[in-house]
């Protein structure tokens with residue numbers, strides 16, 4: 001089901017909305033509609049979530065909203081701390097009301113690719129402990145099939161010593177190309193918040209049964225988690241170029 005929430009900023013934004021403004025629009029709308037006083041919230045990672053935390057902080061100050069936040073990454077933790085929001089974790093709070101997170105791509109069935117920024121394991125754990133996963137994104141993330149928009153590949157978090165055989169096994173089972181993600185401003189591969197490597201899987205079959213593929217990938221020894229979030233999202237909010245917010249629900 002897809003719906004649109006009216007035209008915002010119609011006079012102010014008479015031209016096409018930039019990606020950053022689209023992210024902000026989606027993030028604010030989702031926080032306003034899905035966060036209530038007393039909520040335990042999972043805070044996702046990435047550039048769009050920055051706007052969600054800013055809006056959360058505004059509402060805490062303006063409306064005296066009481067919330068507690070569980071981060072999904074080091075970046076998310078820093079955001080929570082920077083905005084003086086109460087921090088908690090899954091040891092203390094085991095079931096969350098809502099998780100708000102970004103995505104690299106959202107298909108027409110609300111399946112997601114995540115992990116473009118190297119965060120996916122903790123994101124999936126926190127989302128799995130939340131009553132609902134709300135996705136916030138700009139219009140460029142909205143697609144029909146996974147791989148239509150996001151060309152960098154499906155991120156797969158792996159134990160470092162196993163990255164080479166895992167690449168071979170995936171290539172043999174499903175085809176495509178696997179790249180070990182390399183760091184920028186550091187020699188060698190990207191190391192995740194959990195001390196693992198990331199393989200980016202490109203040139204896969206876009207018509208795959210993603211649920212099955214995900215299960216098979218997870219059965220390979222050394223695969224820690226995948227960036228395929230299948231049947232996990234409750235709703236996605238997209239900030240659109242025309243200043244509206246598109247809502248996608250199952």
Ligand SMILES: O=C[C@H](O)[C@H](O)[C@H](O)COP(=O)(O)O
Nearest residue numbers: 046047048102115117118119
């Ligand atoms: O690894 C990063 C996370 O999965 C992000 O949620 C995802 O990459 C989307 O990030 P952004 O909001 O920066 O597009």
